[in-house]
Amino acid sequence: MIQRQDTTLDLFPEAEKPAEIIPAGKLAAKVAALYVAPSDHFQTRPVEALQLGFDGISGDFHAGATRRSGGREPWYPRGTEMRNERQLSIVAADELAIVAGRMELAEIKPEWIGANLLIEGVPHLSMLPSGTLLFFKGGVTIKVDAQNGPCRLAGRSVAENADMADHETGALAFPKAAKRLRGLVAWVEKPGSITVGEEISVRVPEQWIYRP
Template structure:
């Protein structure tokens, strides 16, 4: 009889799924046409993301992160929200020789407390907000010079271009994650979040 579940020649280490308790420590929105965000008490989320936000939309145009498409190709918008952690931004600030790096300087929409190594959350992680909203993590957010330039300008760095170049190195794997809205609604500052991290494994051919 055919064995439908043969043993793998190379056993794979599987990390079980888990749940984490978290909180929405701060919320931000980017006015249409602006990269930087400003603090708000609540965010109204639809299937297009945050109403009126710079990154809202069901689709977006490809850029440097998608070299497999001609720049400007219309594609699904999986980057509707930018999520960061205060402890990781503190490390970035220290590496850049700054007193602080504020979430709004790099266009963040949500600061989450209670999740260690936030930037390492795997794709597929679901964030269930107590009020009913669900956000799904797509990927780690790679730091870029656009955000670096914004930080350098707001922090008053003497050499803005040097700061823009320093940020991608200082913030590698500390820039947070990008996510999209799976179940719409309104989220508020201080709202409880249940983060459901999926089962994880490393694929090897």
């Protein structure tokens, strides 16, 4: 259960409060599995440890301080160099099981969709807000950027690895089935090494809905 720390200041009279403010809190979690991708393909393979630098995982498909914009950033011309806030992909087994059920599959493995961390102990992992900090017992800190929006590329990988009869149908089905269940993207705030089984302190920031 999440532990809330109510540090909210009463800055506004009740009638003038611009948003509902939810206090910060903490969760305990654990690294269930780790994965790395070759530099030329987004699918990952299991490893026992990850060495993280400020560029992410050395040699990984998504490593780098910057990246090129794509369909997720329609406000830039495709290929524009921008900060890489997608260094790491984080998923949860319970959410992948829901997606697999919706697609009538026996399973969806994290490596099929390019995951780097499989985390257990966090309910509704994909709903953790931007700015959430993951403090690993060994000293690494990762900061959550946002939900990882499911795409057809990952869907095609699922279809191929699950031996679906129609790969295109699988590619189209995955984005719908995995909406808000595909995990998170994050970046390295404090580098170091992460190992399988390592404990994590999850710090959920104060949240609010902005209504100007």
